[in-house]
Amino acid sequence: MFLKNISLFNFKNYENTTFEFSREINCIIGDNGLGKTNLLDAIHYLSLGKSMINTQDTFNIRHDELAFAVKGIFQKNDRSYKVSCGFQKSSKKTLMVNGEVCGRLSSHVGQFPVVVVGPQDQDLVWGGSEFRRKLFDSMLSQVDNVYLESLIRYSHYLTQRNAYLKGLSEGKPWDELLMDHFNHELSAQGRVIFEKREKFLDSFNEIFRKYYKMFTRKDERVEIKYKSGLRDHDFMQKLKENIEKDRILQRTTFGVHRDDYSFVLDDFPLKKYASQGQQKSFTIAVKLAKFEFMMNQCGYAPLLLFDDLFDKLDENRTEALLDLISKSPFEQVMITEAKYDRLQALLEKMGIAANMLKVDEN
């Protein structure tokens, strides 16, 4: 799959600009603050109907304007898809494919898959456990309906149990049967989630290690470890044991909603001991593994967007990575870079053909 072109109207710093892309590597070049990341974000809008940066659509409307629109043409399995996404202040967002309005955003997700590698990936290392759970949950939910169903049910009962705990502190009467019902549902769904997360990570680790080795060309041992309280404890038992604590804190303190994934390099936690370049290499390999995973699911290569690819990577890793992503199974790749000469020289040295797109002052 690839994106042939994109037009941006009043999107962030763009007034009305069109870019044409090639099927392989596209380098988006420009000085700081000219709109390279914004262009990637517009592509993200077409793929997933939302920004990769701002949670509120309003922030993406060009200052002093009332609406933005992004339009583009994807090519997939020899068919063209005209996709557009528009948003007007105090109105609903509209997403269209070949002239038809997508009723629900969720029906659009997965049609034009994209994987983004960028500075936000630091959150996977430095952010709270929710960032890591979200990454793995989104992948697992795409392939396993039972997992998705369990996750939805678990989250429903967790919300209910927490609301009930809050109610108790406000004087609601204790209801043993109701609490038993919550505990039973949480432990049943939690068990499914735990087992599936554990199994999934085994296969994901294999792909992840392959990519880490491929572009670092080092024998560093890397691993993602799944950490869950369910490994050593009976969930039901723990919910019962913790009830007094839960009542005081007004929330459920044990369960798979508190699971985490730890990133490990040569047996030490990545966050505490690894260099910035090693941390970045780690998250890049995670994203490349995600790419392969998604490709296996949908049967074609997702778009791959690299924001600030070269930052913190040494020459060896940069070259190895460029070499890797310029070949199959990677198809269309977008790379942002401020230094034209450096990138041009590197691509020439490596004999990689690329479409150079300059982002100018708008």
Ligand SMILES: Nc1ncnc2c1ncn2[C@@H]1O[C@H](COP(=O)(O)OP(=O)(O)OP(=O)(O)O)[C@@H](O)[C@H]1O
């Ligand atoms: N809603 C908006 N309206 C107008 N301009 C905006 C809006 N949102 C962001 N910008 C502008 O977009 C620019 C940032 O663009 P972007 O992050 O894409 O830059 P970049 O080329 O990736 O820069 P760098 O090389 O520093 O990463 C800033 O100048 C910012 O003021």
